[in-house]
Amino acid sequence: MQISSRFTVALHIFACVDTFKDTHKVTSDFLAASINTNPVIIRKILSQLKHAGLINVARGTGGISFTRELKEITFYDVYRAIEPVENGELFHFHESPNPACPVGRNIHALLDGKLVSIQTAMENEMKKYTLQDIHADLQGLLAQQD
Amino acid sequence: MQISSRFTVALHIFACVDTFKDTHKVTSDFLAASINTNPVIIRKILSQLKHAGLINVARGTGGISFTRELKEITFYDVYRAIEPVENGELFHFHESPNPACPVGRNIHALLDGKLVSIQTAMENEMKKYTLQDIHADLQGLLAQQD
DNA sequence: TCAATTGTAACTGTTATGGTTGCATCTCAC
DNA sequence: GTGAGATGCAACCATAACAGTTACAATTGA
Numbered sequence: 001m002q003i004s005s006r007f008t009v010a011l012h013i014f015a016c017v018d019t020f021k022d023t024h025k026v027t028s029d030f031l032a033a034s035i036n037t038n039p040v041i042i043r044k045i046l047s048q049l050k051h052a053g054l055i056n057v058a059r060g061t062g063g064i065s066f067t068r069e070l071k072e073i074t075f076y077d078v079y080r081a082i083e084p085v086e087n088g089e090l091f092h093f094h095e096s097p098n099p100a101c102p103v104g105r106n107i108h109a110l111l112d113g114k115l116v117s118i119q120t121a122m123e124n125e126m127k128k129y130t131l132q133d134i135h136a137d138l139q140g141l142l143a144q145q146d
Numbered sequence: 147m148q149i150s151s152r153f154t155v156a157l158h159i160f161a162c163v164d165t166f167k168d169t170h171k172v173t174s175d176f177l178a179a180s181i182n183t184n185p186v187i188i189r190k191i192l193s194q195l196k197h198a199g200l201i202n203v204a205r206g207t208g209g210i211s212f213t214r215e216l217k218e219i220t221f222y223d224v225y226r227a228i229e230p231v232e233n234g235e236l237f238h239f240h241e242s243p244n245p246a247c248p249v250g251r252n253i254h255a256l257l258d259g260k261l262v263s264i265q266t267a268m269e270n271e272m273k274k275y276t277l278q279d280i281h282a283d284l285q286g287l288l289a290q291q292d
Numbered sequence: 293t294c295a296a297t298t299g300t301a302a303c304t305g306t307t308a309t310g311g312t313t314g315c316a317t318c319t320c321a322c
Numbered sequence: 323g324t325g326a327g328a329t330g331c332a333a334c335c336a337t338a339a340c341a342g343t344t345a346c347a348a349t350t351g352a
Contacts, residue, residue: 001147001339002231002238004309009240011257015249027328034247035240038311043329060319062328075260084308085148092148092340094155094181101180103161106287110280111157114221118271125267129260141252147308150340173297184342189298206350208297230339238309 006082009035010045011075014131015138017055017064027062045082052081071132076123090119152228155181156191157221160277161284163201163210173208191228198227217278222269236265 012035017026024030028039028046035042046064049055054073056065066073080088093111097104158181163172170176174185174192181188192210195201200219202211212219226234239257243250 001150001308003236004147005238005240006309008237008253008257008261012240012243012249012253015253015256016247019249025328029328034244034250036242036244036250037240039329040312040331041310043331047330057329058319059317059329060327062319075264090149091154092151094151094158094183096182097158098180098182101162102288102291103158103165103284104180104182106284106291107154107158107161109287110161110283111154114275114279115154118221118268118275121271122264122268125264129264133260134256137256138249138252141255142248145248145252147339152340171297175297185298186300186343187341189300193299203298204350205298205348206296208350 003079003083006045006048007079009037009041010049010078010082011131011134013042013045013049013064014066014070014073014078015134017066018070018131018135019138021065025062026064049078049081052077054078054081066131069132070135071130073131074127075129076126079123079126090122091115149225149229152191152194153225155183155187156195156224156228157277157280159188159191159195159210160212160216160219160224161280163212164216164277164281165284167211171208172210195224195227198223200224200227212277215278216281217276219277220273221275222272225269225272236268237261 013031016031016034020026020030028042031042032039046055046057050057053067054077056067058064093108093115097107099105159177162177162180166172166176174188177188178185192201192203196203199213200223202213204210239254239261243253245251
C-alpha cells in the first residue's frame with residue numbers, strides 16, 4: 001500500500017502558509033483551491049497537524065501559524081502527525097503464526113529486527129528534510145519563473 | 147498506510163519451504179497451517195512470487211522450488227513481487243494541484259526528488275537482506291532451542 | 293481412473309480513503 | 323449585539339484494498 005496523499009497535501013499546506021501568510025488570509029478554502037480538493041479534507045489535516053503541535057489554527061477568524069521555526073519541522077514530524085497507525089509500524093505482520101511450527105514459532109524473532117531497520121532507514125531519510133528546505137527550494141523556483 | 151501482511155507472509159513461506167523442503171511436501175495447506183491463514187491466500191501469494199520469477203510451483207503434484215539461490219533473493223525482490231502498486235511508488239501524491247497557484251504549480255518539482263530519496267532509502271535497506279539471512283538466522287535459533 | 297493439488301472466479305466483511313453536506317461554534321468588525 | 327466569515331465535527335457516500343471463504347475446473351502422478 002501507499003502512504004496516503006494526506007502527507008503530500010500536508011506539505012503543500014505548509015508551503016502555502018509559508019508563501020502566502022503575509023499577503024493573503026490563508027483559510028481552508030484558500031488551501032483547498034491550491035490543492036484542488038475539499039475544504040473539509042484540509043480541515044481534517046489541519047486538525048491532525050494542530051494536535052501534533054506543529055501549527056496553530058485560529059477559530060472564527062481563520063489563519064494558520066507555525067509553532068516552531070521551519071527548520072525545526074521535519075518531513076518525519078509531518079508524517080507521524082498524519083499517519084493514523086498506532087505506534088507507527090510500517091509493516092503489517094500476519095497476526096498469529098502457528099507456535100507449533102518451528103518456523104511459525106520463530107518468524108517474529110527472525111524478521112522483527114530487519115523490518116525495524118528498514119522502517120528506520122525510511123524515517124531517518126525523512127528526518128533529513130525540513131520545511132525550511134521546501135521554503136528555500138520554492139524561492140529558487142519562483143525566482144527562475146519571474 | 148501499512149505495507150500489507152502479504153510481505154511477511156511471503157517471507158514466512160520462503161522460510162518454510164527452505165526448512166521443510168526435504169522432509170515434507172510443502173503444499174498451500176501445509177503453509178496455511180504454519181502461517182495460520184487460508185490456503186487460497188497462500189496460493190494467491192505463491193502466484194505473485196511465481197509471476198515475479200522467484201519460485202516454481204508444481205501443479206497437480208504440489209511442491210515449491212526456488213529459481214535462484216537464497217542469497218540471490220532479497221527482501222526487495224519479495225516486496226516488489228507482492229506489492230501491487232504500479233511502478234512501485236511509495237507515496238500517493240494528490241492528483242491535481244492548481245497550476246494557477248505558484249505553490250500548486252511547483253509542488254511536484256519541490257517534493258518529487260525528496261520523496262524518491264526517501265523511498266530509495268527504504269528500498270536500499272530492503273536490498274541488504276536476503277533469504278539466506280533468514281536461513282542462517284533460523285538455523286541459529288533452532289540450534290538454541292534444541 | 294482416482295486422489296491430491298494448484299489456479300482462479302466469485303463472494304463476504306472490514307477498513308481506509310477521499311469527498312460531500314450540514315450545522316454548531318467561535319471570532320471579529322461593524 | 324448582530325452578522326459575516328471561519329473552524330470543528332458529525333454523518334454520510336462511493337470506492338478500493340485487504341483478508342478470508344467456498345466452490346470448482348484443470349493438472350499431475352500413482
